[in-house]
Amino acid sequence: MLDTDSTIYALSTAPGRAAIAVVRVSGPACPSVRLHPTIRSIFPLRPVPTNAPLHQIYQALCPTTSIPKPRFAALRTLYDPSHPPSPNTVLDAGALVLYFPGPKTVTGEDVLEFHIHGGPAIVKAVLSAISRTHQPDAAVRYAEPGEFTRRAFMNDRLGLPQIEALGDTLSADTEQQRRLAVRGASAALLNRYEAWRQTLLYARGELEALIDFAEDQHFDESTEELVASVSAQVRALAVQIGFHIQNASRGELRRSGIRVALLGAPNAGKSSLLNRVVGTEAAIVSTEQGTTRDIVDVGVDLGGWYCKLGDMAGIRAEAGGSAAVIGAVEKEGIRRARARALESDVVVVVVSLEDSDTAGGVRLLVEPEVLAAVDDCVEAGKCLVVAVNKCDKLPTEEWRDELPPALAETVRDVFPAVPAERVFAISCNDAQRGSLPLTGKRAQNPSDPGHLQAFLHGLISTFEQIASPLGVGDEGGQYDKSYWEDSLGVTHRQSSNLQICLDHLEDFLSQTSPAAPLDAPASHSHERDPASIAVEIDIVTAAEHLRFAADMLAKITGKGESGDVEDVLGVVFEK
Template sequence: MALRRALSAAGGRWARRLCSAARGDTVFAVSSGHGKCGVAVIRASGPGCRAALQSLTGRRELPPARVLALRRIRDPATAEPLDRGLVAWFPGPGSFTGEDCCELHVHGGPAVVSGVLQALGRLPGLRPAEPGEFARRAFHHGKLDLTAAEGLADLIQAETEAQRRQALRQMEGELGRLYQRWSETLTQALAHLEAYIDFSEDDNVEEEVLSRVAATVRALEREVGAHLRDGRRGELLRGGVRVVIAGPPNVGKSSLLNLLARRPAAIVSPVAGTTRDVVELALDVGGYPAVLSDTAGLRATADPVEREGVSRARERLQHADLVLAVLDASAVPAEPGGLAAALGAVLPPATDPPKPCVLVLNKADLLRGGGGALRAACARGGLPPAALLSCTTGAGLAGLLELLRRQLERLCGDPRAGGPSLTQSRHGHHLRACLGALRRCRPAAPAADLALAAEELRQARRHLGRITGHVGAEDVLDVIFRDFCVGK
């Protein structure tokens, strides 16, 4: 009854689903990819798994836990054979969800998969799973916290090596353990502060308790602040670095996009001003994700359509994480001042810190003498990292890709090194609120209101708990799990 009341207070569809699970619901879904494939994995979780596996295999004895066994799979209603495949039994709590689970590894033809799903659906107490319901059940049974569940979702969506490494660290609990350690530190500090409030008049608490609590809070304030000042490394790696290709008309921006994409993603024409709208594509550069945007050539124009394209290009530049500034190597001065002036016409107004940039000097095949003077000007002019390139011949592409990879690595960091990175804007919101509460907590200050200081510590701890799901998580659960695929 206590569980029902708690879920009723939380409200919402997921609360009702969990309540039905507590009454005995067993859910099932295809957990492998959809469509024709060699093997399809159908997963079920809940108290009805044992009976379901016995019914579909026609055998009372189950395979040993976590061992695949070859079985004939049949429809319990008609005894018609459906397939011959592998089955696995995962008794709770030693399963992904913490409940009894089973898996059916069948041939991946649509008819086979459909037949097995229909047979499962006709069994009493079984129903198809909602998207993310397996992970949701794992969370509610203490197998995952919310940060680990988000890491699992990111691991499924990962498209580059660096994304995979970061998501795997988070799924394995590094981020959650960091926040849990901070929460435990706050719990201890709060306990000491409340003990001082309750018992200091009885001389049962040492006077230096307040100074120790203050020192703990200040140390945690510095640690949380440093975690927030990571340059959005984790978020950039998770979502992809926004790389904007910008420059004057007809310098080869669209040709560069096509060269990097290795396909004709953008229209290329000798007519200046061909690109009017933003052309965007995702790219894996040395394991790091980049979202490239090809933009209209930057110039003053009377054409209203091109003028709108230039306006959109400048807007993209304002929000870029990295700029690929493209200039015509055959037209720019081979001296630092001239290069800096040409680059200044491309880059957005100065920002603090300066916006990262790679200078791409295209049409290097038109230079005489290999462009030695231009290379020397780039080296001594205090300019951004520069690469000479020919989009026509492909010469210089390897050097440009290496420069781009270094810039992406600098922005995203090495996901294998250092502490875990902040990956979600949700985390940042609660961490900033936690940091604000820590800054307001001054228990050792003259005439400090200790009751208010204790409340600030409770607020800080509450915000940390909302990240991991240990405190007041119900209002964010739908957001966390709604984007999971069915079967996970």
């Protein structure tokens, strides 16, 4: 554990050359600073109240001026505190200084910020000057990594869910990542978890009252009614937590990116499609089969969604008939391609139109091995999209915005698991000849050569469908869409603890379900006293499951302990 008595400082902006650099100081400063004797004689320090801990550091660097008004920026000249102020001891002649008195600051402590010029030499000089205000009884030291955030948590300025969202805020590259981070940075999830913990605390308190006072106190409700009421509360909470766990995986698609696999036979146009989407020659394009042996992964921002496009080896028969012999390297590439498709979130099946034996006719070419790989993806529950490439082979009058009816019917027969809105007709050749930028928004490119803009628009719509929050509508009860959108910000750590919490709630419900001895015939219920019913249901164990569940919620927020006897007794007497 790091000490909290020392004053910490650090460069808050990125290191390197920049126009402005921000140096932040937080915490109680030393009662006196190491100033040069000449400075003390010329500029004696005014008495500083003990509740203004950073005044001394400010006076060390700005001995000729008073500290700025709280939360107002002031232009100051910074001097070296080890020498008398003079033109030769100036560190920065044009710094902006801001003073934020606690507790309503980023760390909950007094905070001082120096907005200085971002030259490396100036930054180094200011940091060195702050370090020289050290006193043995009250240290001023450079902050450890993450220490400002840690103090914000210790001083109740940020909760653990907000801190996790802060990391997402700093690493967000796309619009969807930014939106997710902004939602997580609010206190919505923190307050929700704390409300759930309080619900479990009250529920446990009611059971504790039933255990401890059932024999000598008269309850307005029967034991059956009381247990049924608690179970109904827990069951409703379990439904909400279940949706949050499911939405965590959907939020992870926005946070970490959507993995897209391009699956198809050799020469179907997978590499050409990848190159057209990313705008660079990321993959080798050749008429020779088997040119793509390994997986080519490229990250790209599509309409604000970060996706990882994977071009893979073409899947074809290993031997037989007129098929060329496949080497060991290509066999491994095919194996990896099928494995990558099963690991992806979206699988784009690329098939092509080829010349048929009929004069001027075309046929849809789909290898049996590709169909087998698609069937594996369907069984695994993968989201499938079909891109019919080389549609430039169709007569112009037959290819406009979609496939001809007969060809569309063929595609539906071959890929019955793929809905019609996820089948797209494209031509990478036309797109390459068009040489127009791909933005994922068809409205910006009305001509849309190759119909790749329509394909990207449909792909983005697919992303929205698979990453939309669950619980919206009738399943979500009385909560609106915004409530469930917040649950997309649930992190892996939170989701893991929520799953353990849900397991304990299900154990509780299994013990208090109607199948328990509690559900005895009504004609005999008057012969059983509350204490005997409590023993039959094993309410003690059931209450422990609620305590364990609440502990998991406390672990997520880092606040409170559900097992405090005082809290439980407070609930008992309050109820």
